[in-house]
Amino acid sequence: MITLDSPVETVLGEAGAKRKRIVEGLGIRTVGDLLAHHPRRYVRTGELTELDALTEGEVLTVVGKVAESRERKYTDRRTGRPAFRLEVTLATGGPDLRMTFFAKSGGVAAYQARRLPPGRRGIFQGKASRFNGQWQLTNPQMVLMGTPGEDAAQLALENLGDLYPIYPLTKGVESWDLQRAVAFALTVLDDLPDPLPADVREQQGLVDLRQALAWIHAPDDFAQVTRARKRLAFDEALVTQLVLGRRRRAAAAQGARPRTGGGGLLAAFDARLPFTLTAGQVRVGEEIFADLARDRPMNRLLQGEVGSGKTLVALRAMLRVVDSGGQAALLAPTEVLAQQHHRSLVAMLGDLAAGGMLGGADEATRVELLTGSMTRTQRTEPLLRLASGESGIVVGTHALLQDTVQLADLGLVVVDEQHRFGVEQRAALADKADGVPPHVLVMTATPIPRTVAMTVFGDLETSVLDELPAGRAPIQSTVVPLAEAPHWAERIWARAREEVGKGHQVYVVCPRISGDEDEPADPADAPADAPTRAEEPADQEAAKRPLAAVEEVVAELAGGPLAGLRVRPLHGRMAADEKDATMRAFAAGEVDVLVSTTVIEVGVDVANATTMILLDADRFGISQLHQLRGRVGRGGLPGLCLLVTHAEALSPARERLDAVASTSDGFELSRVDLELRREGDVLGASQSGLRSSLQTLRVLRDEETIVAAREVATSLLDASPDLAAAPLLAERVTDLERTAAAAFVDRS
Structure with missing residues (x-):
């Protein structure tokens, strides 16, 4: 009998090495885990995939048609023996892709040519690269249409509709490996109890769980995908809301001391x-x-722009x-x-x-x-x-x-x-x-993704300070793209000198203390919401470029473009009394330019500081950039924030910087942050969210679903705090409560 708790090996027909990659690389250990591993997108099997701008190194999965197939004989330079290769041109809905298959014998090359004649269609996966001015698909894997029984992966196409699912993958595992395992699992799964009560499904217009899983993994059209996602997103929202609701009720029952004043x-x-x-x-x-x-504990988020x-x-x-x-x-x-x-x-x-x-x-x-x-x-x-x-x-x-x-x-x-x-x-x-x-x-001042998620989920009551007190001046934010305009570097320091000449002060912020380190030595210096490595540009030159470091920048500025000005460092390795003395000197106007790590990110208030220069600004997250920008413009004087970057145009890093430069609205920036980074763990287990605990639910896209789930959760808990009428749902809630991720709710 195969159930959701059965080991995933029971539905995997793969060799041991591939099974290990699926289990360890993707964290899929049970049949339930497999069915919860949803496709991230779909390609239409009946038409060529539309390709827009390609990026070198990007992994592509496309539906394509063989436009040309040529066998070529050549001499292997290493062995001196004859060798063969098949050069295939693949037509897509965008640029053609060249694929090359090497063979030691003419027979193997001829076999490949028979498999890939002009006109043959298939699903192809590989890494995009350029060679001799032409796009290539490197190390291509494929499932060919119209070749039943020929390919092991062909089994994945047997029950496939018009849409082919593309899954999140790990090295050595292809989408068809997972699609085939999922199709088999749905066929042999003996029992799939639905945790959502029938009356709730009917009230919310939701399909049952088996139908939702069938449609999310093997849909005939996007309407089925939409209905499946709606059901699965509602499940996640409801379970989370029930956890939050039970914890809030437990805290309210425990009580808090009312604090009504009485003194003067x-x-x-x-x-x-x-x-x-x-x-x-x-x-x-x-x-x-x-x-x-x-007589119950307050749990309130006070949101306000910097200086509000x-x-x-x-x-x-x-x-x-x-x-x-x-x-x-x-x-x-x-x-x-x-x-x-x-x-x-x-x-x-x-x-x-x-x-x-x-x-x-x-x-x-x-x-x-x-x-x-x-x-x-x-x-x-x-x-x-x-x-x-x-x-x-x-x-x-x-x-x-x-x-x-x-x-x-x-x-x-x-x-x-x-x-x-x-x-x-x-x-x-x-x-x-x-x-x-x-x-x-x-x-x-700028909620990071988890804070936004908790707010949308209603765990925190929210107060918003939406007006600035008198004396706050606007801040002009400008991206300085040194990759395209390296000559602007001189103008950065000329602008800083101009501000000092007017009697004002300047912050310069670096992501590192010294150039010989990989990470900050003090947590106070660490970018709190820095982009993950997956979000960083794949530009190899950028990866090799040393990041700006406080100690080096201080020396360069004091002996170069800012010579003669009072330039001082500030970072987490300094003794506490030295840091305090430096900040006091800056506040007193005894320092012109403060070169710092992010220790000045929040709360530092120097009214005479008008300029913030952020070096390697792409190394900071949106929330932190917004906070750092808020250190200037506090004394009634217009502020200037220069976001200096080597990131290429159109890269994710530049998107973040452009977003910060385009608005000073903290809530809007938090929404952009979510869209670019995905949500962190809503219950607080992973702050920056390398892998979101929300598989289907998205707090921006699914706000209506969350509101509906909150109402249902309230009704269910009002009727039965222990969810006695919905035991399967209660089991899911209990499972989530037992995880470390629920610690945030438990303690909030």
């Missing part, structure tokens, strides 16, 4: 503000206060919690940002941050700083004040997660730039709330 700290702070809050800041503040007043006043909104939320007798923790991704936040909060609070100190206001509290570089002596007094409740606010990095850090009554966790923190790190801080979940506020 927030009122005193508002009275001291030298400006009026924007309408958006007032509205979002009320949304947060309403959440804090409930998120920190002020978060501080007012922290003061409301302190007014309620609790404490608030602000978790920052780097020491530079933690120190910046601490200085900023203390400056904004003034005497309200001097609780228990001479000159402190009656309503005052204390704001502590905890970072990993502080000595034990430096940490002792802040730790005691936090444990006793004397200090109401603490700002810190990962040091806050250590067991030695105890808080008297943690009521609110503010996470700045969520994508810098993993699931377990945030969970560890939440665990310090003495068994009662704290309220959580996540601040981000």
